Amino acid sequence: MSAAARDDAGVEDDPVGYFLEDMELHGKSERTRAEYGRVLRRFETFLATAGSGPAGGASDPADASHRDCMAFVHDLRRDPDLADSTTATYAAYLHRFYAYMTQVGAFEANPMALVMEELDERIDTDPTRREISVPRMREFVGGVSHPLERALVVTLLKTGMRVGELCNLDLRDLTLDRELPGYALGGRAQLDGRPDSLYVASDPSVGERYNGEERTASNKRKRGTVVPVDDELAETLVRWLSIRPDAASPAEPLFVGTGSGWGERLTPEQVARVVRDHASDAGWYEAGAGATENVTPHYFRHFFTTHLRDRTGDRGVVKYLRGDVAGDIIDTYTHNWGDNVRETYERHVYSLLE
Template sequence: MSSISDQFTEEEIREADTTNSVDEVEVKSNAISEFISNKLVRGRQERMVQDQESVLREFEAFVYWLDRVHVCMVDDGHVVEFNDHLKHSDRYLTRTHPDVDGLLELDLSDVSRHNILSVLVDFYNFLKEEKGVVSNNPAQQALRSFPEDEFDLTPPDRPRKEMDEMREFLEWLDTPFERAIILTLLKTGVRIGELVNIDLRCVHLGDGAGNTHPLYQRFLDQYDINLISEVRDKPDTMFVYTKFNEGTEIREEIRKHGNKRKDEQGSVIPIDDELKTALLEYLLTRNPPLEHDHRDIAIPLFTKPSSEGTLDRLTYGSVRGQFGEKGSADGVLAEYGWDEQGAPTEENVFMHYFRHYFTDNHKHNHGVYRGWMPAGVIAYIRGDVDKSATVGSERRESTARENTYSHSDWRNYKINIEQPYLDNIYKFGIYDQTVPRRDPLAAPSR
């Protein structure tokens, strides 16, 4: 996209507020491009970065149209007026997405407007903290000035699926691959990007007696895999890394999707008998790889269904292709009738829905499931900050977080994570017989 910064002279650009003279003209002349390039380097998804650039180009056009002001010279009043523009104007000033021709009509929810202003906060924080070319963050100042009722951030109602409806869907799925994917999302609440990053070395499927299941051990031996320390002594668990960004190497592999775990240690998630059965069933039916050296890659848990003799990691695009995007006419969810093209968001089920299903149904007195988990356990499994630790505007270490966010100690993990999780995780009853797991209070194997 062309930049309105081209309309300003070098002298005008130099007049923009600055705290650092290093390359100030170069940075200010390409402020949005610098921000976008930084996002891409850090592994953000290209589509998401395109949307952020569209927001910034619209803001750039607005302040130029309003006061012929450069984006590095705006104040909080410009942001307030931009918010008003988003609420009351009929159309954007710019072509806001490279895949869309012409102007787009404005019809923004409060959530969308808040998200747009949050992009501005991120942009000016980048210019202030990393580039030093502005001395304050006008977007952040503007957001703080709005009245409490300016944005209704209540999420839209999601479709209510009873337990028997979800069971019928799981039984309808055609392949062990589909069942394993959906059950992993339902049982753990992981994000799609985290799901595709799970490696075989991060999963320990047990035999019910404290040892590795012989079938799973066969897979580990086939690829010469050693389990990572986080799960090695914890049968029936999986480890979700805290972060992976594009450009992060695992031996010779480049990860394409980032994890968003908040805790620096990652998460060790218990695996119940139903999910363990689904994972073993999937691995037994997965296409065996051709003979080659596997030592230079981390073997993925989930591979592309189309892989023939290869170990191609499942990707975000593969998941969308198999199950369908939000509002897509194709994919498993559309075929089942749960994701109808053109229907309101609150009436459809899409892949991210299963993360919400896990969370909502395990909160106390929420959802359609009678069991519940402590807030700290849900936060740990999801990879969130434990919101039960929030008191007023201050955040402190609560007992829930102290107990829950430590998986290095075996007994602490079993009592505070594994036991409450297994006592309350929902069961769908899709198998006549499941592969048993060990009593969580039994002593660890040595």
């Protein structure tokens, strides 16, 4: 069949099938295509069911309006088996379907564009993403023996910070409630009276000098955040600091190289390589697989968000720790840091050490 014939038949007879076929041509995994297909076929069924949408609603995706799409999202919200975050993800699938079909000229408009403005997708819980239980992650951490590599992994998993934020940490950004000979930890005014804490600033930007050193990564926080350091993370960091080489930079990075680049600040690429190597050993990383299937430093942020949110039931505290909120919301958590954030975090954070 010629490309033109395929286009004419595919779009008119089965636009969802056409889209899924193009996903395959673009190299999307079978698992990802199956997830999209399941949601889009559900949308087709919804449209074809009399009385399911608003009066006068369309019966197929090509003719659907924003009201049809809103009715579908509303129907998803009423499904007791779907969490709010899963509903948002399903809506995102539909949005990407329409965006693509509009871009290739198969549809005239994207009716989901307006609907998406009303949804909050800042917390990523994509159901196609690999899901790892806390016990399984605990086994994974147990297999990371090098003090530096374990410190990198545990810090990411326990704090939910971005890999660039991890690399930008200096000794002044850490306080520990114990003496460490040879180290002058802390120094940040934001950490005064807050032992066993990390301060993740919003200032560092790639290519700019910060605390006397040009940075290779940017922090993306809306405002600086004080993150609790629990006993497990403190133990892991002490073990790392006991062997940490002298730093080449006067900024005194918290994490520096122990091989090539001895004593130099680690880069996001180096941290990603460490995570990739261990994830490959665990069967959690495959070259060519999608970002939702491979375990990377960003996956650890997803793990932190999902498990801590589910344990606390407090989306606000999790957003504060992730650095996703600003203004009066973050001021509330900053003011009540000791009574609210630290207490909530320490009561609910998962254990990662055997």
